[in-house]
Amino acid sequence: MKCKLVDVFAKEKLSGNGLTIFYDYDSLDANEMLSLTQKMRQFESIFVKVNDHESSVRAKIFTVEEELDFAGHPIIGLAAHLHEESGDLKPREWKIDLNQKSVTVKTKKTDTYFYASMAQGTPEYIRTLTFNEAEEALSALNLSSKNLANYPLEVISTGLPYLIVPITSGIENANIGIGYFEKLLERFGAKFVYIIDILNFEGRTWDNHGSVEDIATGSAAGPTAAFLVKHELALCDSPIIISQGRLLGRPSEIEAYVETKESTVSNIWVSGDVVKVANICFV
Secondary structure, three states, X not given: OEEEEEEEOOOOOOOOEEEEEEOOXXXXXXXXXXXXXXXXXXXXXXXXXXXXXXXXXEEEEXXXXXXXXXXXXXXXXXXXXXXXXXOOOOOEEEEEEOOOOEEEEEEEEOOOOEEEEEEOOOOEEEEXXXXXXXXXXXXXXXXXXXXXXXXXXXXXXXXXXEEEEEEOOOHHXXXXXXXXXXXXXXXXXXXXXXXXEOOOOEEEOEOOOOOOEXXXXXXXXXXXXXXXXXXXXXXXXXXXXXXXXXXXXXXXXXXXXXXXXXXXXXXXXXXXXXXXXXXXXXX
């Protein structure tokens, strides 16, 4: 079994968010894909099947708990892998088919490996939390109203619905402190939470047990950028740099770009550098 290790949203090896790309899509069932993801102990893995037309591929994404319909850093990393395998030095465009949607990714060669930009589409604004709901969410995250920025907590999706929690302090102390956090998020229509320090544009997120923190979250960058632009904390049609992973010793940098047409959001691009770490062959 062949696979490749890459670091996503990284300028150099052993930084950013690690990803395993497995080639054996056809020979594995869902339980085997899940087990392999658990074996690698990364936040997510991706399994790929290259179609007859090499610019179009089918992929499955797994966390250590479940299959996801969408994620950010696995798609970014996969596109870089596909570009390397193609041997083409010119910029390329890829269509990656997932369970519920197809994603377009543009890639270009860099001095270190590749740079990839993923189109996440237009944001869906699902819900704004009430005052009491916001207080409940903050308490579950070891935060309080004194940490909160003067903006609402909102659920926004560009593929996965995130509860966006804007703060001005306390990011180092934030954590998931309740066992029913996933149920709490379900009440709000969210799948995961993303805390964003609006002064430093630094984010944090975890699995819903709070046991594993993600290093860099491309699927959250789109909703976060939509939130920042909506509340005039960042400019549309201009790069928005979100940092993550500092507290894990794996500093990462995600670039988001909210594209508008006639004053309306037409697309959100999430981009980053990818660095190759190793080729692996399981016996």
